[in-house]
Structure formats: structure tokens, C-alpha cells
Amino acid sequence: MxxxxxxxxxxxxxxxxxxxxxxxxxxxxxxxxxxxxxxxxxxxxxxxxxxxxxxxxxxxxxxxxxxxxxxxxxxxxxxxxxxxxxxxxxxxxxxxxxxxxxxxxxxxxxxxxxxxxxxxxxxxxxxxxxxxxxxxxxxxxxATESDSLLTDRQRWLLDEAIDRGYYDTPRETTLVELADDVGIAKSTCSEILHRVEEQVMKEYRRDEPDVYRNVAMTSD
Structure with a gap:
């Protein structure tokens, strides 16, 4: 398209x-x-x-x-x-x-x-x-599928979430607060961020060298 x-x-x-x-x-x-x-x-x-x-x-x-x-x-x-x-x-x-x-x-x-x-x-x-x-x-x-990992709206909300501390540890803002701050419904905010996280994680997995995929996790 x-x-x-x-x-x-x-x-x-x-x-x-x-x-x-x-x-x-x-x-x-x-x-x-x-x-x-x-x-x-x-x-x-x-x-x-x-x-x-x-x-x-x-x-x-x-x-x-x-x-x-x-x-x-x-x-x-x-x-x-x-x-x-x-x-x-x-x-x-x-x-x-x-x-x-x-x-x-x-x-x-x-x-x-x-x-x-x-x-x-x-x-x-x-x-x-x-x-x-x-x-x-x-x-x-x-356009091709590889033109952009995220849509403009997804990038905008991700930037807002990062800037407001949603991904900080501990979090500086909640999902409800983030949605209210940017003027969208909580359910919409949650769905967009979930899609962002899905896209980013799948892209990371595609780019990850195979050598790391079989490394066993150890507890501290």
C-alpha cells in the first residue's frame, strides 16, 4: 500500500x-x-x-x-x-x-x-x-512492512510513557495516571503499550544471536 x-x-x-x-x-x-x-x-x-x-x-x-x-x-x-x-x-x-x-x-x-x-x-x-x-x-x-517498527501513535505514547517514568523502577506513574495525562482511555493506553511491547520484544528476538538462546538462567 x-x-x-x-x-x-x-x-x-x-x-x-x-x-x-x-x-x-x-x-x-x-x-x-x-x-x-x-x-x-x-x-x-x-x-x-x-x-x-x-x-x-x-x-x-x-x-x-x-x-x-x-x-x-x-x-x-x-x-x-x-x-x-x-x-x-x-x-x-x-x-x-x-x-x-x-x-x-x-x-x-x-x-x-x-x-x-x-x-x-x-x-x-x-x-x-x-x-x-x-x-x-x-x-x-x-510502503513496506519493514519501513517502521512502530506507528507514529505508538512511538508518541512510548515516548510519553518513558518521559513520565512508566518504565522506571520503581514506576513514577501508573497506567491510569499516564492515560489521564495524555488524554486517552485507560483501555486504549494499555492496548497500545501492549502492542508496542510485543513489537519491540519480537524484533529483539529476531535480532538476537542464536548463541544466546540456549544459555541457562541461574538464580542469584
Whole structure:
């Protein structure tokens, strides 16, 4: 299946386009999102010099019906935003392209990496054209199984788990705390980490020299 990397320019009619242009150095990291034809809900990590001012700017948009702050410090807010114009999310969903979280919006641009059948990729481009979302294809190639051991989402969660001490001895954070910190369900967090661990262990076994496989373990 082909792998494609695209940069989408978010239309001005979507609030995150205008806000991210007003605050071009601020990073909007979408941790989770869902939408139907009339309503969209997204959990977003806002990182920049003044995330409080960014939140206030978001609240001023008529299409934003609610903004709830879950976590706040001087340079980072985690919020949930509800909107009545979920054009971007519904367009991505309607195209049939799986949208892996998190993804980042900066200065009205969103970079997506997808590995999908050629037909789905073509339909995705047609959907973007139809709704007026401009895009640039940065890279396209035939993907192979060995391209990457982990997906972007798996690498992101693994990095978060390591940074927060989940794999330290003793652990600095629990699975429940980790899931809450990154804004995903405990069951989802557990499943992703289990798949990461499975991939890494199997890859280690494939790379391990045969000479070590029959070494007997001794107790201390």
C-alpha cells in the first residue's frame, strides 16, 4: 500500500485556522477527536508562550460552543473544545482515511502521514478538493512492512510513557495516571503499550544471536 505525507492548509472558516495564524508559534496537538455532521469535540494540548490568551481567543469564536480546561501551567494547557463546524474532522472521516492521534496544527497547517490503499488515497484527495481544503503532497511511496517498527501513535505514547517514568523502577506513574495525562482511555493506553511491547520484544528476538538462546538462567 502507498505511504503518503501531506500538508493540509486549514480553511479560514475553521476556528483553529484563524487562532493558529494569530499565534503562529503556538502548537495545537490534537490528542483525541470525534465528529458528526453538526458537532465536533476535540481534546487539544496547547503549547506556547501564553496558552491562557489562546484559550480566550478560541472562546470568542461563534462556532465554539464550549471550552473546558483540564490541565494548565504557564506554557501548556490541555483543553476540550466543542464546535458546531467540524468541517476538518468530518472531511477526514468521510474520506475513509484512518486519522491517527495525536496530530499537530501549527500556523493553520496540518501534516498527515497515511498508509492506505491507492483507491482510498485518491478518494481522500477528491474529498479535500470538494470541501475546499488545499493540500500539498510532500512525499508518496510504496510502503513496506519493514519501513517502521512502530506507528507514529505508538512511538508518541512510548515516548510519553518513558518521559513520565512508566518504565522506571520503581514506576513514577501508573497506567491510569499516564492515560489521564495524555488524554486517552485507560483501555486504549494499555492496548497500545501492549502492542508496542510485543513489537519491540519480537524484533529483539529476531535480532538476537542464536548463541544466546540456549544459555541457562541461574538464580542469584
Amino acid at each position: 502507498p505511504y503518503a505525507k501531506l500538508t493540509l492548509t486549514i480553511p479560514d472558516s475553521i476556528w483553529i485556522s484563524k487562532v493558529s495564524r494569530t499565534y503562529p508559534d503556538t502548537r495545537f496537538r490534537v490528542l483525541a477527536a470525534t465528529a458528526n455532521t453538526t458537532t465536533g469535540v476535540a481534546r487539544i494540548e496547547i503549547r506556547g508562550d501564553d496558552p491562557e490568551a489562546v484559550c480566550q481567543a478560541i472562546r470568542e469564536y461563534e462556532s465554539v460552543t464550549d471550552l473546558t480546561v483540564f490541565e494548565a501551567d504557564p506554557e501548556m494547557y490541555r483543553v476540550q473544545v466543542e464546535t458546531t463546524v467540524p468541517l476538518l474532522l468530518t472531511s477526514l472521516q468521510d474520506s475513509g482515511v484512518p486519522l491517527e492521534m495525536p496530530f499537530e496544527v501549527r500556523n493553520a497547517e496540518l501534516t498527515l502521514e497515511v498508509t492506505v490503499p491507492q483507491r482510498t488515497l485518491s478518494e481522500f484527495g477528491e474529498t479535500l478538493d470538494r470541501v475546499g481544503i488545499q493540500y500539498t503532497v510532500e512525499q508518496i511511496q510504496q
